[in-house]
Amino acid sequence: MDVIRIGLIGFGTIGSAVADYLLNNSSYLKKKTGADFKLVKIAEKERRKVSSRYKGLLVSRAEDIIDDPDINVVIELIGGIMPAKSYILKSFAHKKHVITANKALLAEFGSDLLCASKDNNVTFRFEAAVCGGVPIISGLSESLVANEIKSVLGIVNGTSNYILTVMEREGISMREALKIAQKKGYAERDPYLDLEGVDSAHKLAVLVNLAFGFYPKFSDIYYEGITSISNLDIKYALELGYRIKLLAVAKRSTGNSIEARVHPTLLPLDHILSSVRGVYNAVHIEGSLAGKLLFHGKGAGKNPTASAVIADLVNIAEHLGRKDYINRIARDSRIKGLRNISEISSRYYLRFMAVDRPGVLANISGILGRHNISIASVTQKEKGRARSVPIVMMTHEANEMDMKKAMAKTQKLKAITKKPIWIRVEG
């Protein structure tokens, strides 16, 4: 019988859930997997975080785990770049398998870490880093191993999705919805990483690597959050048959390049991703053989995340007998790099706020036309009591750079009273 001796670095919310699970379910896991999982050390600086029943396992330095020759598996759950990165690299050097949930680290240094794990012939797993309990990492790298991936579209930030859901349901502003989310514990006090799209971009970097065998430079990933989304646009989009979602988009593009971008996106109501509500996450994958797949579930929370960490642990246990590193995430040398956002094509939703006087529509559509942007539909709303009226347009496919230039020009029109809104459309 294999004995898996585990060292846990970081005893926060997720770390304690993992420890509790291992403590309470060792006989179940033994029966299910034939292996004996033993949590032998916990490294946590804030000793008061660690409940008394784990005091016997507590060590003060991560090195007490990393340098322990009896430990096979290190679970890193402290988050952040440093010292997590050096802990993981040292664990590899000491021939330990590593599990992490650290998406920021993977986004920035995933390529280095994967290489180091390979060089040391150990396993490196991170199911919990993307979408918590949703098995998207093993889905992409294992279940879809036979497929050339065409695209990955994901709602991968529960906070943003919850806020958009509440804005639509209650007809309230982003700011009001954020307050509700914070009250419910769905948004942090400083929600920047979530609302500005950074967290989604971290996850997208990991997904791009798994889907396309190419690790993007994190700074090359375009991201834009939901802070500029108003409930007016949510309402108009719905009237047109679309719902606004914060989408992480990755696509195989022309010239062996990859598109990777995070931004608010109009999705048709009959697209399955548009029915993803509240704090749920979902990833939609198109593969060459399997066709279109959707994985949907809870993307955060201590239990879903612990579920993913344990799955990784069991997988490592199953592979302990192997002599070779399993090179599931092979580099695809054909891929040249990420396409710059200015080079992409998309359909767009546009909203202009304009003084209601003759010639405005002609001016706007003239500018669009001169930038090769073809209009698919226009709705001018009733004026009501406001000084300016909303003009809502859907375009045919257009180039992003053209759109950017056209929007800058329309903004300068005298009749335009606010910065025009433009949102990409998918599906």
Place this chain on the structure above:
Amino acid sequence: MDVIRIGLIGFGTIGSAVADYLLNNSSYLKKKTGADFKLVKIAEKERRKVSSRYKGLLVSRAEDIIDDPDINVVIELIGGIMPAKSYILKSFAHKKHVITANKALLAEFGSDLLCASKDNNVTFRFEAAVCGGVPIISGLSESLVANEIKSVLGIVNGTSNYILTVMEREGISMREALKIAQKKGYAERDPYLDLEGVDSAHKLAVLVNLAFGFYPKFSDIYYEGITSISNLDIKYALELGYRIKLLAVAKRSTGNSIEARVHPTLLPLDHILSSVRGVYNAVHIEGSLAGKLLFHGKGAGKNPTASAVIADLVNIAEHLGRKDYINRIARDSRIKGLRNISEISSRYYLRFMAVDRPGVLANISGILGRHNISIASVTQKEKGRARSVPIVMMTHEANEMDMKKAMAKTQKLKAITKKPIWIRVEG
């Protein structure tokens, strides 16, 4: 480098897709997995099915594969119970790992086959048997290994789901929708296994085993297909905020029993399963840690199925170095058996066709009341030119046996002109 020598039994649609994939992608697979996959023999009785480029691999008897000591992995794709069962058992006895897509065989003899594979310390995989390209088998047994599963709800028959989708969209009858499905290749000439729920029940048997560690006797699984569903009920259900789906339901129930049943089911429109359209499949799982998960994708077709077979093959390759059998599907000895359908509780949708005269509603509701069935809502439709009017009811939770008795009694009422319709409600 590991060399995986593969024997393929059965060269039908899926078999040829698997062979083509292995022929065209061996260098890709080698790069991705480090293993060398070689298809070395194909057993197919109908020699004319096998295209010329495979003639060199063709053998006439399955035994030529099973008895070949150089073959590590047997892929069984002939379907049906015999001789598939004996081929698989013999392969195990010859220490070969086996992959199958044979859900009927798994439903009837899965328990025996799993035991035999364990006794022979070989791997037995069948991702392709349930929902084709959707990784529900590895999802349940690997990604969710840490979870106690509470329930599994699945739309696992694409033909039935397509027909229900078309009936709703076009407002046509089952018979007309079936014709369209047959024309499109989505329904077989003899659609019995699909429309009567047998295929769904086969898949449910496999899912129950993975979810609850208990292999049900196939004959204990209750199933009922969609042949009695009329577009009238689809329409009335929609008016009430529900959509009718053929659902495979498995739940942990009281007294360590399991509910396992297949039947048309009303699902609330905001339940994510109700948005599964056309030939798509989806399985909704509730786990103790991961919470609610949905897997959605194409459940049939040669490419999605081949995708699953190749994923199994790669998994086997990864485990070749292992000395032990991996006991992922451990038996849960607490589970006593399946709950009989008459013992379940559910909410129900009821439709009566009644002559429009005083006292009918009182008669019906009197019978329901005497059988402990409490009515949540009633709608009596306008008469129009028909002799009888539809009375549509939604009940609160009631016992199935009570419902059955009550329905038999209402049917005897003089004012009732047709057999009453009763459909279970979920979610």
